[in-house]
Amino acid sequence: MNEIIEGFRTAIELIITLNPEVIEISIRSIIISLSATLIASFIAIPTGSLITFSEFRGKQALVNIIQTLYALPTVLVGLFVFLLISRAGPFGFMRLLFTPEGMVIAQTVLILPILIGLTISSLKGIDTTILDALRSLGATKMQFLRSVVSEARYAIMAAVVLGFGRAISEVGAAIMIGGNIRGHTRVLTTAISLETSMGYIAVSIALGIILLLIALVINLLLAIVQNR
Amino acid sequence: MVIITALLVAGLMVAGCVSGESPTAPSTTPTPTLAANPEELRIATTTSLYDTKLLDHLQSVFEKKHNAKLLVVSAGTGKALEYGQRGDVDVMMVHDRAREDAFIADGDGVNRRVIAYNYFVIIGPASDPAGIKGKQPEVAFQTLMEKGKAGEAGVVFVSRGDASGTHAKEKAIWKAAGFDYATDVQNSGNWYVEAGSGMGATLVMANEKEAYTLSDIGTFLAYKGDLTLVPVVSKGDILLNVYSAMLINPEKHTGVDTELGKKWVNFLTSDEAQHEIASFGVVEYGEPLFFPAKGNWAVMGVSEAEVSAPIL
Numbered sequence A: 001m002n003e004i005i006e007g008f009r010t011a012i013e014l015i016i017t018l019n020p021e022v023i024e025i026s027i028r029s030i031i032i033s034l035s036a037t038l039i040a041s042f043i044a045i046p047t048g049s050l051i052t053f054s055e056f057r058g059k060q061a062l063v064n065i066i067q068t069l070y071a072l073p074t075v076l077v078g079l080f081v082f083l084l085i086s087r088a089g090p091f092g093f094m095r096l097l098f099t100p101e102g103m104v105i106a107q108t109v110l111i112l113p114i115l116i117g118l119t120i121s122s123l124k125g126i127d128t129t130i131l132d133a134l135r136s137l138g139a140t141k142m143q144f145l146r147s148v149v150s151e152a153r154y155a156i157m158a159a160v161v162l163g164f165g166r167a168i169s170e171v172g173a174a175i176m177i178g179g180n181i182r183g184h185t186r187v188l189t190t191a192i193s194l195e196t197s198m199g200y201i202a203v204s205i206a207l208g209i210i211l212l213l214i215a216l217v218i219n220l221l222l223a224i225v226q227n228r
Numbered sequence B: 001m002v003i004i005t006a007l008l009v010a011g012l013m014v015a016g017c018v019s020g021e022s023p024t025a026p027s028t029t030p031t032p033t034l035a036a037n038p039e040e041l042r043i044a045t046t047t048s049l050y051d052t053k054l055l056d057h058l059q060s061v062f063e064k065k066h067n068a069k070l071l072v073v074s075a076g077t078g079k080a081l082e083y084g085q086r087g088d089v090d091v092m093m094v095h096d097r098a099r100e101d102a103f104i105a106d107g108d109g110v111n112r113r114v115i116a117y118n119y120f121v122i123i124g125p126a127s128d129p130a131g132i133k134g135k136q137p138e139v140a141f142q143t144l145m146e147k148g149k150a151g152e153a154g155v156v157f158v159s160r161g162d163a164s165g166t167h168a169k170e171k172a173i174w175k176a177a178g179f180d181y182a183t184d185v186q187n188s189g190n191w192y193v194e195a196g197s198g199m200g201a202t203l204v205m206a207n208e209k210e211a212y213t214l215s216d217i218g219t220f221l222a223y224k225g226d227l228t229l230v231p232v233v234s235k236g237d238i239l240l241n242v243y244s245a246m247l248i249n250p251e252k253h254t255g256v257d258t259e260l261g262k263k264w265v266n267f268l269t270s271d272e273a274q275h276e277i278a279s280f281g282v283v284e285y286g287e288p289l290f291f292p293a294k295g296n297w298a299v300m301g302v303s304e305a306e307v308s309a310p311i312l
Helices: A002-016 A020-053 A059-071 A074-085 A100-124 A128-136 A141-151 A153-169 A172-178 A188-197 A201-227 B002-019 B047-051 B054-066 B077-085 B097-105 B137-149 B165-176 B181-185 B199-209 B217-226 B258-269 B271-279 B304-308
Strands: B039-045 B068-074 B091-094 B109-124 B157-159 B192-194 B212-216 B230-233 B240-248
Touching: A002 A201, A020 A059, A020 A100, A020 A141, A020 A153, A020 A188, A020 A201, A059 A100, A074 A100, A074 A172, A100 A153, A100 A172, A128 A141, A141 A153, A153 A188, A153 A201, A172 A188, A188 A201, A188 B199, B039 B047, B039 B077, B039 B258, B047 B054, B047 B068, B047 B199, B047 B217, B054 B068, B054 B258, B054 B271, B068 B258, B077 B091, B077 B097, B077 B165, B091 B258, B097 B109, B097 B165, B097 B240, B109 B217, B109 B258, B109 B271, B109 B304, B137 B165, B137 B230, B157 B199, B165 B181, B165 B212, B199 B212, B199 B217, B212 B217, B240 B258, B258 B271
Parallel strands: B039 B068, B039 B091, B157 B192, B157 B212
Antiparallel strands: B091 B240, B109 B212, B109 B230, B109 B240
């Protein structure tokens, strides 16, 4: 019990005194996961809209596959991206292994299915009268898609926040692709894993608190936007 | 829609920043006087050199001297060798002579230099429920197997189980003790636990379980403060632990940074680094964690050139 209390005390100290290493790791985590989320959104929202409003054979099967991939294990993404970007792999020449960019790619792959899938769900939830109205007003395909995405924006934003949460909290791909290099690819989750294995519980707790605080801030921001 | 578009634009900008040199704004690197872009060297290292912080210590000396940035990935020797085979790192620092030899024979590694050594120890509870204190390592393992399989209370062995150098040494001791690892040792009962983690994590686990384990002395000393376990067997020729550094063969793996890699390995065998290795941890732990390779080549059974000849 003492260990836990002591851990929390030191943790709060580390945060209040703005321990440079803790701050650096936190900022890196946010940047990497935010980049992945934004890139994934950029791909997923148009893709999800297209899938929703196009009719083609195997559409339901595709949606099922996407939804299955919500449960994509992070280590599997790690392995897959590792094989692609390791120097012996097809994209090895780009030297992306053990870099923050490589981690962004892995996290993007990881959260793409969630973002596409939830975009589809969000758009399905739109009142059909709006869709009919848009069509009858003679909206072009682009105008149509923009309007419906705008109509479903809160649900889509919630999906984006969920994707960010999954990206910043995953450890499997981050450690395989980043290698947990101090000052380079060490992020909150891999640092927690390392510090715990080295017996530095206080630092782990501090990093864990920060991770939750980041999630809290992002959710508060979302709530503010949604209530506006 | 406006918001989402704004997010996307911001995302691309952030992504742009990430592609830059480093995403770290804070003031952790106080050496702006040197050239702006230090050259990067990728090193895969065995966990013991990392967990003891020896590498940290040597790293800062080297980085200042050569305006370099070392990207150190800490992994068991097995994983480090895999990184090496794929050409993902420039330099490898490992401790498993047999697999190093195979690695070099395959043409993946060149210019191996021995940089340090120490000993493995069998760690266990102070009460020593298996009664192996002071025995030869092979005999100790035989006793552990016998009593563990018999289900004697308190006889548990935690193995690294991760294809690391330490795991390889453990297998070598089982073999010397007359057991086949795959058939006699693995799955021989609940007494034999495969942790699948680094040395530090394995020590922590063994401590929680009040079990026996095999550790390099350096990592054990570095963790000793948090452990109730003690060394029970520390004598025996088989317990020798030799650390090497080698370059990844640039002829086989294009794009490997051999120039800086040479500087790093030559730095490790230099008098300066050897002195740092010899004195590392003495103040903190009361004894050195590693012995310098220089002058000790005969003890380790390697050639003198492997210890001291600079890579040209």
